[in-house]
Amino acid sequence: MSEGPGFETPFSEWLRSASEPDWTAVVTHPFAAGIHDGTADMRRYLEQDFQFVDSFTALLGAAVAAADTFEARVAVGRFLGQTVADTEHSYFHRALAELGGEQAPPEPVTVEFRALMDEVRLSQDYPLILAVLCVAEWTYLGWASRAIGLPAGFVHREWIDLHSGPEFEAWVGFLRGELDRLGPGLDENGRARVLDVFRRATTLERRFFDMALG
Numbered sequence: 530m531s532e533g534p535g536f537e538t539p540f541s542e543w544l545r546s547a548s549e550p551d552w553t554a555v556v557t558h559p560f561a562a563g564i565h566d567g568t569a570d571m572r573r574y575l576e577q578d579f580q581f582v583d584s585f586t587a588l589l590g591a592a593v594a595a596a597d598t599f600e601a602r603v604a605v606g607r608f609l610g611q612t613v614a615d616t617e618h619s620y621f622h623r624a625l626a627e628l629g630g631e632q633a634p635p636e637p638v639t640v641e642f643r644a645l646m647d648e649v650r651l652s653q654d655y656p657l658i659l660a661v662l663c664v665a666e667w668t669y670l671g672w673a674s675r676a677i678g679l680p681a682g683f684v685h686r687e688w689i690d691l692h693s694g695p696e697f698e699a700w701v702g703f704l705r706g707e708l709d710r711l712g713p714g715l716d717e718n719g720r721a722r723v724l725d726v727f728r729r730a731t732t733l734e735r736r737f738f739d740m741a742l743g
């Protein structure tokens with residue numbers, strides 16, 4: 530693998546392609562296919578994901594604090610307040626009530642994912658924080674955008690809706706744009722650190738879907 534992106538390759542695309550084959554395994558994962566056709570067992574997955582989203586929300590707060598521009602703080606803060614704290618929060622409560630979800634102990638992959646998010650949150654290093662946020666959102670846009678039709682039940686359908694469409698595409702475009710803006714200014718060691726976090730997050734996404742599949 531090359532030590533950095535070429536002149537024509539945006540930093541985010543370099544990170545993504547260097548995270549294969551896990552990246553493609555996430556966006557084409559059988560569990561994601563089961564969300565599309567309505568057969569995925571969402572209870573265990575959402576019980577675990579509710580715990581993921583708690584740390585993810587803290588990480589968004591860290592991005593607001595660590596960002597190097599006012600515009601970025603506003604964009605992340607808006608997403609945090611509108612999408613995560615409002616739409617997604619309401620979804621979790623309705624979906625877990627429908628499925629009879631409980632407060633389950635965290636699975637090993639949930640513990641590891643939360644530990645990675647805590648690690649980059651505590652680093653207060655904006656590019657590292659962006660790396661985890663970008664993997665989490667871009668992989669989800671990847672599988673959710675593969676929808677051919679939408680399943681009838683709200684639990685599956687709204688989970689796809691939350692991770693696809695023009696607003697979510699713009700959010701992922703923002704995260705990628707931030708990495709593309711900051712990547713060229715990093716030295717080799719800085720790029721390697723971002724890539725390491727990006728790859729670890731991609732592997733954890735794959736393992737999270739593996740766990741959900743049972």
Ligand SMILES: Cc1ncc(CN)c(N)n1
Nearest residue numbers: 578581665666669734737
């Ligand atoms: C594990 C995981 N990764 C990503 C997302 C999308 N925010 C999520 N809800 N859960």
